Amino acid sequence: MSLIANTPTPPYYAVIFTSERHEGDHGYAAMAERMLALAAQQSGFLGVESARSDVGVTVSYWADLESIKRWKANAEHLEAQRLGKERWYSAFKTRIAKVERDY
Amino acid sequence: MSLIANTPTPPYYAVIFTSERHEGDHGYAAMAERMLALAAQQSGFLGVESARSDVGVTVSYWADLESIKRWKANAEHLEAQRLGKERWYSAFKTRIAKVERDY
Numbered sequence: 001m002s003l004i005a006n007t008p009t010p011p012y013y014a015v016i017f018t019s020e021r022h023e024g025d026h027g028y029a030a031m032a033e034r035m036l037a038l039a040a041q042q043s044g045f046l047g048v049e050s051a052r053s054d055v056g057v058t059v060s061y062w063a064d065l066e067s068i069k070r071w072k073a074n075a076e077h078l079e080a081q082r083l084g085k086e087r088w089y090s091a092f093k094t095r096i097a098k099v100e101r102d103y
Numbered sequence: 104m105s106l107i108a109n110t111p112t113p114p115y116y117a118v119i120f121t122s123e124r125h126e127g128d129h130g131y132a133a134m135a136e137r138m139l140a141l142a143a144q145q146s147g148f149l150g151v152e153s154a155r156s157d158v159g160v161t162v163s164y165w166a167d168l169e170s171i172k173r174w175k176a177n178a179e180h181l182e183a184q185r186l187g188k189e190r191w192y193s194a195f196k197t198r199i200a201k202v203e204r205d206y
Contacts, residue, residue, distance in 0.1 A: 003158035004121050004196050014119060014200050016162055018107050018152045049121045051154035055106035059119055059160060093107050097117050097200035 005047025005061055010099045012046055013062045019084075019092035020055055028088045035080050042071050061099070068096060108150025108164055113202045115149055116165045122187075122195035123158055131191045138183050145174050164202070171199060 021028065039045055039060060044067020050058040062068045071077060084092065124131065142148055142163060147170025153161040165171045174180060187195065 051156040053154040
């Protein structure tokens with residue numbers, strides 16, 4: 001199976017989440033895996049691509065802004081966001097972008 | 104220095120390039136480094152974030168579509184794109200997206 005998301009014809013939306021982590025796992029890996037599985041169950045979810053070297057770059061794809069808003073407000077995801085700020089990430093940035101073209 | 108790009112207030116553009124590589128370097132690492140340095144010299148370039156695990160995710164940020172078009176047509180970059188298809192990548196996808204919001 002390809003790790004490149006099989007997204008539909010644009011337009012659709014991308015959430016680009018870039019992060020730098022503190023040293024040590026502190027429950028991060030299990031939560032990251034749980035969040036990928038949970039995101040995939042949400043309505044409007046189109047796929048995700050994720051890699052980590054010195055920095056982590058995770059791009060999730062969504063049908064519309066409403067789906068992104070609902071996922072951001074998901075209770076379990078909110079808890080993960082809270083732990084991320086408090087425990088795992090030394091820095092992070094989220095960008096919401098409309099994919100206009102792909103090839 | 105943070106590895107998270109210090110981009111301006113939106114709107115601006117993102118090029119999300121996701122790839123899977125064949126085994127072995129075959130000149131890839133040197134070219135990847137050269138392309139990051141060369142991209143950073145282009146007008147309209149705003150920053151880049153890149154990570155590779157099983158998949159590589161590189162997001163470069165640009166002021167406008169015109170800058171992206173010029174970079175895509177850069178002679179040295181065209182040669183890298185050719186070698187990428189021929190030698191380095193088993194699969195890849197490029198997405199052009201307009202960043203509407205960040206936080």
